[in-house]
Amino acid sequence: MKDFWKKIFPYVMFAAAWALILAAILLDERVPKQISLALFTSGGILMGFGAVGIALSRIRMSPEQQKEYERGEHDERNVAIREKAAMSSWYWTLYMLWAAFLVIQIFVGGLWGVAISVVIVLHCTFYMINIHRWNKKM
Amino acid sequence: MTNRIAELRKARKISQAELADGVDVTRQTIISLESGRYNASLLLAHKIARYFGLTIEEVFLFEEEETP
Numbered sequence: 286m287k288d289f290w291k292k293i294f295p296y297v298m299f300a301a302a303w304a305l306i307l308a309a310i311l312l313d314e315r316v317p318k319q320i321s322l323a324l325f326t327s328g329g330i331l332m333g334f335g336a337v338g339i340a341l342s343r344i345r346m347s348p349e350q351q352k353e354y355e356r357g358e359h360d361e362r363n364v365a366i367r368e369k370a371a372m373s374s375w376y377w378t379l380y381m382l383w384a385a386f387l388v389i390q391i392f393v394g395g396l397w398g399v400a401i402s403v404v405i406v407l408h409c410t411f412y413m414i415n416i417h418r419w420n421k422k423m
Numbered sequence: 424m425t426n427r428i429a430e431l432r433k434a435r436k437i438s439q440a441e442l443a444d445g446v447d448v449t450r451q452t453i454i455s456l457e458s459g460r461y462n463a464s465l466l467l468a469h470k471i472a473r474y475f476g477l478t479i480e481e482v483f484l485f486e487e488e489e490t491p
Contacts, residue, residue, distance in 0.1 A: 364454040
């Protein structure tokens, strides 16, 4: 069942992308411009992910290549590398957000400062939620 | 932690790819284990020891770290 959903997911994304773009075209002037733009943007993003997903699912591998690919996915060193990379990325993102926050507070201020503080709080909240989740699992 | 993987593998004329295949990891993991850049999990240590027909202690040498 999981494999089935994994297979059809890119096609669902691709179809949803067309639906969003079509909705944006059909609704055109009946909805505010921001909503139309949001529909086009999300449609474009979904189309990109869907197209890449479909292209990847069509790559045919020999059984040996498939086995090697799956082994690489579950290899404990690769998993450890991914975990460490994710952790480093979290810190780098946090430092960049703080830097952006300082720059905005000094030079721009206003709502942008509030927006970036919300992003920092969300960034840390998701981290804490995941720590709690994994603390329960392990 | 050090290990005798390279020594045992060479003594038995097994390639890194064969060992990797036997314990279901990539060849790169075997290379990293042999060079000491990566420490195996307990599960992988168990698999490797079993592959050579030895105990974990005979393959992996635990050294107590000196406390300052």
